[in-house]
Amino acid sequence: MEFVYTEEERMMLQMARSFAEKEVKPLAKDTDKEHKYPAETVKKMAELGLMGVSVPVDYEGSGMSNICYSIAIEEISRHCAATGVIMSVNNSLACDPVKIFGTEAQKQKYLADMASGRKLGCLGLTEPNAGSDAANLSTTAVLDGDDWVINGRKIFITNGNEADYCILIAATDKSKGHRGLSAFIVELDNPGFSVGTLEDKLGIRGSSTAELVFEDCRIPKDNLLGEVGKGFKVALTTLDGGRIGIASQALGIARAAIEDATAYAKERVQFGKPIAKLQAIQWMLADLSTQYEAARLLTHRAAYLKDQGQSFGKEAAMAKLMAAETAMKAATQGIQILGGYGYTTDYPLERYFRDAKITEIYEGTSEVMRLVIATNILQ
Amino acid sequence: MSIVVCAEQRDGKLSKVTFEALSEGKRLAAASGETLKALVIGSGVAACADELKKYGADEIAVADNEALAAYTTETYAAVLAAYIAQESPALVLMGHSTVGRELAARAAGIADCGLVSDCVAIESADGDYLFKHPVYAGKAIGTFKISGATRLATLRPNVFAIEESDGAGAVVDFAPEIPAAKVTVKAVNKVSGDRPELTEADIICSGGRGLGGPEGFKLIEDLADSLGAAVGSSRAAVDAGWREHAAQVGQTGKVVSPNLYIASGISGAIQHLAGMGTSKYIVGINKDGEANIFNVADYGIEGDLNKIIPALVEKLKEA
Amino acid sequence: MKIVTCIKQTFDTEAKIVVGGDGQISDEGVNMILNPYDEYAVEEAIKTKEKDGGEVVVVTVGGDKAQEALRYSLAMGADRAVLINDPALEKADSHAVSVALAKLLSDKEAGYDVIFAGKEAVDDGAAQVPSRLAAKLDLALANVVVAVELADGKATVTREIDGGTEELEMALPALISAQKGLNEVRYPSLPGIMKAKRKPLDVVSLADLGLSAEDVASKVEMVSAELPPARKAGQKLTGEVDEVVAKLVELLKNEAKVI
């Protein structure tokens, strides 16, 4: 067993860290405050190959490992979790399913467009009545001649307001339950498509969370992704990989909170000495650092297994569960360490706190993560 | 044996750090019984000799040649290296200015001598010398030794005290062969106007992100002008494009050690402290009472710099 | 054009400096990076190649770990790298480094048109290697450069001098050391990082260069290092603006005696 980064991973780290510090950090506060989609940053990330990290070079991706992908998401989320999720969704939820399930022609067009960052992708799964119970979809796709005709609404879709392509899961045969679901690639410049409500939300406010409305939205027959009736498998496989991204995002937030709180504790003097000298503070930092390290090992292992082509669903769920809960705890205690200052917007801790919460919810709640893990170990 | 100070002049005017080097050279020469010699290089620079004498030079070698009218590293370094070959001094001192540092290094490259750059202290010990030089941008101070008959050192400006003393001041001509210049100086643009050069200034007024914008530097300039000070900047203000990089103080900017450093709207990041931590007195003005600058400032004022600086300028005018 | 860039791997500028029991600075657990000024040099080299064609060779003197800084430069877009690695160079000073580089550049890597370097390394802060190397190779030299134009076998550069800038012109080959502001340093792209793995990186020893350990014997030795005395917080002046300003002027005049 080896616990050292490869040369490639070290370079990724150095590059992503310096990119995040110089390009992402200065915008993070405004991105949050003004709910502003960081379009310029996304463009720069695309130029660097960050929008298709582990997509093969043949499809204009960067051809790197999932460990590199995790490193990049963590570094970017260290300074801006909203930018982190925009990147994560394009990589994991949009590129990955096309890479895994797409035809050669779909890869040449859609995968290359999204991996290069020319186009932005999103995943349309959740509906008002299908959250954790993701198979309970109402959106339908009906074959009509050479077209699929889509009707229905998706909600809470990250990147929904900016995306060019949507990986859509819809029911092609309602009678068959989750075996009646199919996946599609939808080009969103379609007259049958419109963006509905945009959510106003607690955190990751620089990334859009949109309602997608499909009304007799016609797409070519060839835009079926994978086989008819295998849509739920596409969704689950996609989310397994996505959880590595969200775990990495959570790691970034956790690290931000721990680093900022540590720096503050060393400087803040009360009762004549830095509060870092107080055992109460030390124990918080010790626990948080330990949990962060544990979460990072889990995340890197899940990424490693994915790189090896082994099954990694359980590990990804563990990683996301652990990393998300660590992020939430680190942000909560980070604020605690800063006291009143942590509660104000003068310090970014309150932003970390708001951003951390979502990692316990999307791409499967922490309860659902436990369910996945339990199912795996009890089967 | 001798101690040599290589004087730095531009347009016949000697730089302040030259006198600092001479004064330090004199102290070291007095301790070791060596003679203090000065070398001045240029064209029409004979007049500099008088001034060099005032700081204790026993002998002043003047390399006066039209070919040396414009400074180029290769010609000046050739002269210095030739002088080193002729004198084989125990020690050669010069200022760690932009010119001094490259001149010393190029001459050391020709003469194959050891050089410690940017010294903040030199001690003589048993016929040898120990040189102190901040490393890792001032996060540590190294003590260095140089092997070989001749040791070169450049001195950080504003650190070594200037003392006048009488030297014999004998003037001798030094006329080595001068190689053809490889570089042509097309133009020299002075930018800081009437204000002193940052690294040589006794007082520096610096501004940072807390100024709120480029117009905030007007306040800093007013303050600087009321004190005869140079204007500096933090990295944040340079990165924001409010000030040119030449004004940046800190790890990736200039290293300064004035008598007084007034930091306004500068949080005091470690990288900034690396560039001004050796200032004799530091004043910090910042609206954030927790700003790190207050951990190093001799005098700290917590408050709105837009009110404090104008009031300070008024007060200084009164005085 | 053959463009050579001299680089150095240094401590991360955020690294905490620890002096070990032997009185020397410890590099244990320290994150190493490409010296920030050298990044400008690498960038300028790549930009030059993109404009005028040719090849960018990055060179350094260092241990095994220094390969990372070379690979990083390759990932940015340099074509090939040479590492001079020899036990006799473990404590190399600026003299030793410039002797080794000069030999490499006048021998195996001769035929360059321009050499770029950083104006100084942020670790030893010596700023000597470019000037020493120019002396050894008898090259035109411009240090602390903020603008470069290469055309018709000539370099026209702007460089910082105390109190201003200077415009210099010189025939190639020349050595140019980079100051911050020379350009915007690119990040290595991900495909760049992948390609870097396959680009040639030669490791050469002193023997390969035809040098002996004596040739590169250091002249400067760091006897010991210490942490600088910590500055202490002084006094905070409080009260109305007029009061604190008066107090400050009073203190600067009579206590500090600096105005």
Ligand SMILES: Cc1cc2nc3c(=O)[nH]c(=O)nc-3n(C[C@H](O)[C@H](O)[C@H](O)COP(=O)(O)OP(=O)(O)OC[C@H]3O[C@@H](n4cnc5c(N)ncnc54)[C@H](O)[C@@H]3O)c2cc1C
């Ligand atoms: C900001 C944001 C971005 C999002 N981005 C996307 C996106 O890009 N694409 C997309 O398709 N979706 C997206 N979602 C949707 C997200 O994945 C769902 O919100 C999430 O899966 C939970 O579904 P729900 O909100 O309907 O909650 P519910 O499923 O209603 O859950 C409510 C509560 O019940 C618990 N619960 C539910 N079922 C079980 C169970 N079986 N056992 C134990 N507890 C259970 C849950 O854990 C939770 O605590 C996003 C959501 C948000 C808020």
